[in-house]
Amino acid sequence: MNSPRTRRRMTNIVMFAITGACTLGAVSVLFFILGYLLWQGGHALNLDFFTKLPAPVGETGGGFANAILGSAKLLVLASLIGIPIGFLGGVYLAEFGGTTPAFVVRYTTDLLNGVPSIVMGIFAYRIVVVTMGHFSTLAGGIALGVMMIPIAVRSTEEFLRAVPNTLREGALALGATKWRAVATVVIPAALPGIITGILLALARVAGETAPLLFTAFGNLFWSPGWNQPTASLPDTIFKYAIAPYEDWHQQAWAAGLVLLTLVLVVNIAARFILRRQRRDLRG
Amino acid sequence: MKINVGRVNFYYGKQQALYDVSTRIRQQAVTALIGPSGCGKSTFLRSLNRMNDLIPGARLEGKVELDGEDIYSDEMDVIHLRRRVGMIFQRSNPFPMSVYDNVAYGVRVNKLARKRLEVDEIVEKTLRAAALWEEVKDRLHRSAMSLSGGQQQRLCIARALAVEPEVLLMDEPASALDPISTAKIEELIYNLKQSYTIVVVTHNMQQAARISDETGFFLNGRLVEFNETKRIFTAPAVRETEDYITGRFG
Amino acid sequence: MPLSSTVAANAGAPRRVRPLARRLQRGDQIAHLITLIFAATIFIVTALLFYELYTGALLTRQKFGWSFLSGTTWDPVALEFGALPFIYGTLVTSALALIIGVPLGVGAAIFLAELAPLGVSDGLAFIIELLAAVPSVIYGLLAIFTLVPFLRDYVAPLLQSTLGFLPLFQGQSYGVSLLAGGSILAIMVLPFIISISREVLLAVPREQREASLALGATQWETTWNVVVPYAKAGIIGSIFLALARALGETMAVTMVIGNDPRINLSVFAPGYSIAAAIANEFSEATGDMHISALIELGFVLFCITIAVNAVARLLILTTTRKSGAT
Numbered sequence: 001m002n003s004p005r006t007r008r009r010m011t012n013i014v015m016f017a018i019t020g021a022c023t024l025g026a027v028s029v030l031f032f033i034l035g036y037l038l039w040q041g042g043h044a045l046n047l048d049f050f051t052k053l054p055a056p057v058g059e060t061g062g063g064f065a066n067a068i069l070g071s072a073k074l075l076v077l078a079s080l081i082g083i084p085i086g087f088l089g090g091v092y093l094a095e096f097g098g099t100t101p102a103f104v105v106r107y108t109t110d111l112l113n114g115v116p117s118i119v120m121g122i123f124a125y126r127i128v129v130v131t132m133g134h135f136s137t138l139a140g141g142i143a144l145g146v147m148m149i150p151i152a153v154r155s156t157e158e159f160l161r162a163v164p165n166t167l168r169e170g171a172l173a174l175g176a177t178k179w180r181a182v183a184t185v186v187i188p189a190a191l192p193g194i195i196t197g198i199l200l201a202l203a204r205v206a207g208e209t210a211p212l213l214f215t216a217f218g219n220l221f222w223s224p225g226w227n228q229p230t231a232s233l234p235d236t237i238f239k240y241a242i243a244p245y246e247d248w249h250q251q252a253w254a255a256g257l258v259l260l261t262l263v264l265v266v267n268i269a270a271r272f273i274l275r276r277q278r279r280d281l282r283g
Numbered sequence: 284m285k286i287n288v289g290r291v292n293f294y295y296g297k298q299q300a301l302y303d304v305s306t307r308i309r310q311q312a313v314t315a316l317i318g319p320s321g322c323g324k325s326t327f328l329r330s331l332n333r334m335n336d337l338i339p340g341a342r343l344e345g346k347v348e349l350d351g352e353d354i355y356s357d358e359m360d361v362i363h364l365r366r367r368v369g370m371i372f373q374r375s376n377p378f379p380m381s382v383y384d385n386v387a388y389g390v391r392v393n394k395l396a397r398k399r400l401e402v403d404e405i406v407e408k409t410l411r412a413a414a415l416w417e418e419v420k421d422r423l424h425r426s427a428m429s430l431s432g433g434q435q436q437r438l439c440i441a442r443a444l445a446v447e448p449e450v451l452l453m454d455e456p457a458s459a460l461d462p463i464s465t466a467k468i469e470e471l472i473y474n475l476k477q478s479y480t481i482v483v484v485t486h487n488m489q490q491a492a493r494i495s496d497e498t499g500f501f502l503n504g505r506l507v508e509f510n511e512t513k514r515i516f517t518a519p520a521v522r523e524t525e526d527y528i529t530g531r532f533g
Numbered sequence: 534m535p536l537s538s539t540v541a542a543n544a545g546a547p548r549r550v551r552p553l554a555r556r557l558q559r560g561d562q563i564a565h566l567i568t569l570i571f572a573a574t575i576f577i578v579t580a581l582l583f584y585e586l587y588t589g590a591l592l593t594r595q596k597f598g599w600s601f602l603s604g605t606t607w608d609p610v611a612l613e614f615g616a617l618p619f620i621y622g623t624l625v626t627s628a629l630a631l632i633i634g635v636p637l638g639v640g641a642a643i644f645l646a647e648l649a650p651l652g653v654s655d656g657l658a659f660i661i662e663l664l665a666a667v668p669s670v671i672y673g674l675l676a677i678f679t680l681v682p683f684l685r686d687y688v689a690p691l692l693q694s695t696l697g698f699l700p701l702f703q704g705q706s707y708g709v710s711l712l713a714g715g716s717i718l719a720i721m722v723l724p725f726i727i728s729i730s731r732e733v734l735l736a737v738p739r740e741q742r743e744a745s746l747a748l749g750a751t752q753w754e755t756t757w758n759v760v761v762p763y764a765k766a767g768i769i770g771s772i773f774l775a776l777a778r779a780l781g782e783t784m785a786v787t788m789v790i791g792n793d794p795r796i797n798l799s800v801f802a803p804g805y806s807i808a809a810a811i812a813n814e815f816s817e818a819t820g821d822m823h824i825s826a827l828i829e830l831g832f833v834l835f836c837i838t839i840a841v842n843a844v845a846r847l848l849i850l851t852t853t854r855k856s857g858a859t
Binding site: 008009011012015016018019020021022023025026027029030032033036037040084085088089091092093095096101102104105108109110111112114115116117118119120121122123125126127135146149150153177178179180182183200203204206207208209210213214217234237238241242249252253256259260263264267268271 | 560561563564565567568569571572573574575576578579580581582585586589636637638640641643644645647648649657659660661662663664666667668669670671672673674675677678679720723724727751752753754757777780781782783784788808811812815816827828831834835838839842846
């Protein structure tokens with residue numbers, strides 16, 4: 001009589017122990033990545049990394065200053081495309097939705113969100129690189145900007161919808177027109193959430209490499225203006241990592257550490273702000 | 284008579300929420316609407332300033348007149364109507380901005396005053412009228428969210444008063460408040476009726492008896508009885524009203 | 534009362550303006566129109582994306598037709614383009630990712646939803662969400678220098694000595710391989726499986742658990758026989774979402790798969806995925822036909838991921854609807 005019951009109890013313990021081990025494994029990946037990058041990249045990181053151009057092949061030293069600037073410029077361009085379209089598109093879905101056009105827009109936003117990043121690169125190549133005849137910062141920025149759109153739309157819509165309807169009604173009951181209520185009450189109430197959502201979108205595209213390979217292309221030197229190929233952090237990491245030189249690997253680790261730190265800091269900060277924002281709007 | 288309602292039928296899509304409601308609402312008096320939940324009293328209230336327009340599929344038949352003018356006619360400017368007929372909601376809904384900006388919101392939206400000093404004056408005047416001035420005068424520029432629940436609701440009343448409405452609609456304004464705050468709101472309503480026409484929905488019959496001059500009893504989308512408050516609570520004419528006010532009813 | 538005088542002054546007749554002019558003047562229609570234009574841009578961009586992929590692949594589509602999908606030779610010099618090796622590599626790495634990732638991911642989700650106290654569960658879920666934010670190139674960087682040697686020196690010999698009789702595990706192991714691609718993908722899709730599965734598990738009504746426990750079932754039996762089946766569609770949805778990710782993932786796979794356009798049965802052999810082929814060859818492509826072939830690869834990838842994503846969304850939608858959670 002006792003043995004099946006003991007066996008069931010054992011199964012209970014063993015199975016949950018296994019699931020616990022799965023969790024431990026998944027969580028430890030993050031610490032492994034962080035630890036390994038700190039260990040490998042920490043000592044390769046110095047002032048030169050942030051201020052100098054890459055050293056010519058065969059020479060040691062040098063830095064990723066052009067890649068850092070390139071990434072910044074790409075993100076500026078991406079914001080110019082992704083933020084207005086994403087934000088106003090999100091406002092449309094949240095405040096004027098419920099119609100057939102809104103359904104179509106929401107559906108295509110989902111679709112765009114699922115497009116593999118490399119395919120986004122092909123798109124930017126076709127509409128910018130082919131048209132201009134050469135690789136450029138502009139092409140890379142457009143690829144990243146289009147990738148930002150669906151993420152920005154979703155967070156904007158989510159946070160506008162989280163604003164209680166009573167606030168909208170409150171403004172309308174005071175004689176405000178609809179757009180006035182949206183612009184002066186609803187959007188300000190949702191703004192912290194929307195801004196953090198957009199920051200998250202930026203952090204996401206900041207780490208993208210695939211769409212840049214044949215749009216921004218990469219560059220060993222500075223890239224003045226917007227019309228020339230440019231280096232970027234993720235692209236440089238990729239090229240240095242697969243190169244057969246030991247000191248290039250060191251620099252790839254250092255760049256990886258910088259990129260990961262940026263992405264994680266934005267993500268952690270954003271999630272704390274979002275959590276508070278969700279609570280505030282509910283309360 | 285301030286408001287004249289004639290044979291109003293109201294539908295949410297196919298579902299009918301009000302049946303043939305007719306009544307008159309007296310100027311500078313408090314009219315209470317009572318009835319069990321889902322009886323249509325809130326729907327009725329929201330049809331007086333066309334807040335129901337916001338609900339997709341909502342439709343009204345019949346006539347609602349404000350000062351003899353049909354508010355559902357094509358010429359009616361809904362924005363202007365809502366300025367004249369203010370509304371206080373069941374749950375206080377201060378905007379997430381400062382106390383001052385909350386009160387000034389309607390003034391700015393309706394361009395009632397342009398100069399800073401004029402706005403200051405209106406803010407103070409209305410906060411005094413809402414019996415809130417003494418409590419908030421030192422923190423006008425702090426977030427309205429930092430006020431207590433009762434203060435928030437009085438702030439919402441002040442905000443509504445600032446646009447100089449003629450009618451105030453109140454949808455269970457004290458239902459989410461503690462007894463002390465409720466008493467303050469009731470006192471405020473009593474004082475405000477000297478200047479405004481007030482329609483208040485409540486599920487609290489004692490409240491209706493205390494603050495109102497006239498009372499309407501709603502049941503299943505029909506206005507069953509409408510009379511002076513004294514008459515309703517002492518000698519109701521209809522059996523259902525009596526059942527409801529004596530508590531023999533859900 | 535101080536307000537009564539102004540009330541009287543303002544109680545005048547309402548302004549009468551023609552409705553259309555008034556609405557335009559007040560800006561509601563304009564605001565609607567402006568936001569609609571920006572929203573429509575999203576549709577136009579997506580349509581343009583589809584159009585560019587479709588027309589960009591015109592040359593190869595005309596020359597090879599459907600045989601593009603079944604051809605096994607990829608030779609840019611001889612202008613011979615068959616996509617099968619890439620399709621094979623993409624499918625095999627994604628399948629490996631699911632074989633490794635699903636048990637781990639669902640296991641972790643069960644632990645987080647059923648056993649861990651809510652505070653701990655939220656904290657760990659937070660860390661796992663951060664994993665989803667790590668850029669793909671960083672996964673690739675780590676995989677080259679840690680995962681690949683580990684697979685070559687430990688996992689491959691172990692598998693060959695135990696299951697070596699299977700064709701799957703035969704042949705020389707160089708480290709860079711289909712297995713390496715599948716493994717890094719497994720790690721990369723874990724956060725998606727865990728976060729979504731955890732959410733659908735948490736959405737299972739408590740009464741379901743209590744009913745089972747009241748019948749004398751152990752907690753594990755309750756979880757496995759009641760809670761998991763209840764959340765099944767949602768969990769499968771999360772797996773499809775992970776699959777869509779894995780199919781389209783580029784950088785990490787490119788860095789470890791070996792980039793060899795041949796079909797090898799052994800998971801230790803190098804392979805090539807669709808995304809990796811585009812990444813490696815596009816900027817150095819010679820001639821229009823080669824570019825067209827790569828764009829057609831992109832088009833194929835686009836269609837596959839869109840379809841998989843759609844299935845995922847449908848499945849997640851049905852479970853969250855059922856349990857009434859959002």
